[in-house]
Amino acid sequence: MNAVRIVRNALICDGTGGDLYPGSIRIDGDRIAEVVSNGEISGAKDAEVFDAQGCVVSPGFIDAHSHSDATLLAAPGAFSKRTQGITTEILGNCGHSLFPVTSYNAEQVASDCAAVGVKPSWSDWRDYCEAVDSVHPAVNFAVLCGHNALCAAYPKIKDQCAALDKMLAAGCPGLSSGLLYAPGRTVPPSDLLRLAAVLKHTDAIYTTHLRSEGARLLESLEEAVAFASAGSGRLHVSHFKTAGEANWGKLDAALELLEKARERGLRITADRYPYTYSQTSLSVILPPRYDSMRDREIQEKLSGDPAECERLIEELADSRRVKRAILTAVSKQEFLPYCGLTLEECAVRAGMPSAAAFAVTVLRDDGARAMAAFGGMSPDNLRRILAEPWVCCGTDENARPQDESLGRGHPRSFGAFPLFLKLTAELVGLPEAVRRVTSFPASLFRLKDRGLIKPGCFADLTVFDPAKLDCKADFAHPHTPAEGIVRVYVNGEPTDTGKRAGRALI
Numbered sequence: 335m336n337a338v339r340i341v342r343n344a345l346i347c348d349g350t351g352g353d354l355y356p357g358s359i360r361i362d363g364d365r366i367a368e369v370v371s372n373g374e375i376s377g378a379k380d381a382e383v384f385d386a387q388g389c390v391v392s393p394g395f396i397d398a399h400s401h402s403d404a405t406l407l408a409a410p411g412a413f414s415k416r417t418q419g420i421t422t423e424i425l426g427n428c429g430h431s432l433f434p435v436t437s438y439n440a441e442q443v444a445s446d447c448a449a450v451g452v453k454p455s456w457s458d459w460r461d462y463c464e465a466v467d468s469v470h471p472a473v474n475f476a477v478l479c480g481h482n483a484l485c486a487a488y489p490k491i492k493d494q495c496a497a498l499d500k501m502l503a504a505g506c507p508g509l510s511s512g513l514l515y516a517p518g519r520t521v522p523p524s525d526l527l528r529l530a531a532v533l534k535h536t537d538a539i540y541t542t543h544l545r546s547e548g549a550r551l552l553e554s555l556e557e558a559v560a561f562a563s564a565g566s567g568r569l570h571v572s573h574f575k576t577a578g579e580a581n582w583g584k585l586d587a588a589l590e591l592l593e594k595a596r597e598r599g600l601r602i603t604a605d606r607y608p609y610t611y612s613q614t615s616l617s618v619i620l621p622p623r624y625d626s627m628r629d630r631e632i633q634e635k636l637s638g639d640p641a642e643c644e645r646l647i648e649e650l651a652d653s654r655r656v657k658r659a660i661l662t663a664v665s666k667q668e669f670l671p672y673c674g675l676t677l678e679e680c681a682v683r684a685g686m687p688s689a690a691a692f693a694v695t696v697l698r699d700d701g702a703r704a705m706a707a708f709g710g711m712s713p714d715n716l717r718r719i720l721a722e723p724w725v726c727c728g729t730d731e732n733a734r735p736q737d738e739s740l741g742r743g744h745p746r747s748f749g750a751f752p753l754f755l756k757l758t759a760e761l762v763g764l765p766e767a768v769r770r771v772t773s774f775p776a777s778l779f780r781l782k783d784r785g786l787i788k789p790g791c792f793a794d795l796t797v798f799d800p801a802k803l804d805c806k807a808d809f810a811h812p813h814t815p816a817e818g819i820v821r822v823y824v825n826g827e828p829t830d831t832g833k834r835a836g837r838a839l840i
């Protein structure tokens with residue numbers, strides 16, 4: 335017999351963007367059976383009743399841009415996600431998926447998985463979904479095919495096209511690209527257009543981490559629009575931003591470019607995390623001669639070459655970017671107390687002559703694992719982007735346990751959704767802010783019967799107190815749970831029972 339649960343005394347925000355209303359919800363098994371405004375609900379006998387005490391109940395939040403591809407297998411409890419109200423994540427973003435796997439990329443996929451203690455047992459999209467499903471994750475997931483993975487698995491474009499075609503036919507919701515990264519960044523435009531042709535006559539989504547989010551933002555948007563025109567007519571820009579102060583003035587032109595493409599019939603959307611700091615490897619501060627080196631090679635080079643270290647310290651001495659960068663993650667115990675500080679503050683505390691000297695020391699001794707946060711995004715542009723009705727929320731982060739056993743995340747790992755709702759509700763009101771994290775992303779990724787509170791839909795629900803919603807994580811303490819989330823249901827099961835009820839949305 336199905337478990338019957340009731341959420342009573344709630345303020346229902348149903349995901350459509352319509353007004354909130356007081357009411358109760360009856361859940362039967364994994365679906366919503368009844369929604370009653372005002373009055374009491376029927377069938378309360380034998381049901382588990384949760385009194386929401388006037389808090390808002392909305393559909394569970396959908397993380398449109400997640401990178402939990404490996405960590406959901408390693409930490410299926412998805413603590414960082416469910417505690418911020420997320421009930422579904424979209425994986426396979428930025429061109430990076432853990433499938434397809436062939437003899438060409440098996441070693442690479444195995445090493446990506448080994449980093450979190452996972453052994454790959456799959457080869458294609460469906461096997462991968464089944465592998466994640468089999469560990470019973472706490473949240474639902476849907477998975478895009480990553481273009482970089484596709485290129486790595488199949489050197490020939492005709493094989494890439496055939497593999498993509500097969501995945502789409504099997505139910506994969508779309509293709510993601512990461513044209514900033516190898517191997518995607520060197521793929522000839524003619525190959526990209528051949529892949530776009532595979533998407534034509536489907537309603538598959540094309541999501542992209544643009545080739546440039548700063549200096550060549552507009553050209554990169556043009557490139558993405560051209561792909562969508564040749565493809566399914568759908569384009570979703572990942573973590574949409576104007577990176578670098580010199581490019582903050584480009585937002586008007588970027589919005590106009592997208593609007594013109596919409597007038598030509600394209601369906602264009604985006605996601606954004608509600609922060610102005612990005613987090614990446616500390617090694618990005620190094621000059622271009624290091625571009626082709628992996629972090630471990632950089633560390634090896636610097637530890638054997640004191641003269642090169644001196645030269646780097648001189649070269650980076652005046653860089654404002656280096657001084658202001660925040661050290662966020664290291665693996666060596668000795669550097670841990672510096673996490674959360676700017677490199678300039680680190681240098682003072684360590685008694686070193688400059689931020690550059692501190693940074694080069696970390697890269698020399700801990701370069702393979704050192705991460706830093708860089709500002710460079712405009713707070714005004716962030717607000718303007720959040721105000722757009724076609725923008726949803728993405729954490730751009732992994733599902734993580736509360737401890738740091740799988741590494742240290744960006745604060746958005748734990749707090750992106752409460753902060754997105756808080757900031758967006760200030761701009762456009764709570765019902766619209768909730769629509770943007772529920773029914774809107776559900777429609778983008780074809781998540782059937784999700785993202786709305788209505789009878790027949792799956793009972794993915796988030797109960798929250800809008801007055802308390804906030805991200806309490808910062809770079810010094812990134813693994814701090816969000817505030818304001820009261821209770822989360824995934825497929826009818828409350829996540830606080832410890833039972834993991836997420837599933838593959840195929």
Ligand SMILES: [Zn+2]
Pocket residue numbers: 427428512543572573
């Ligand atoms: Zn990305």
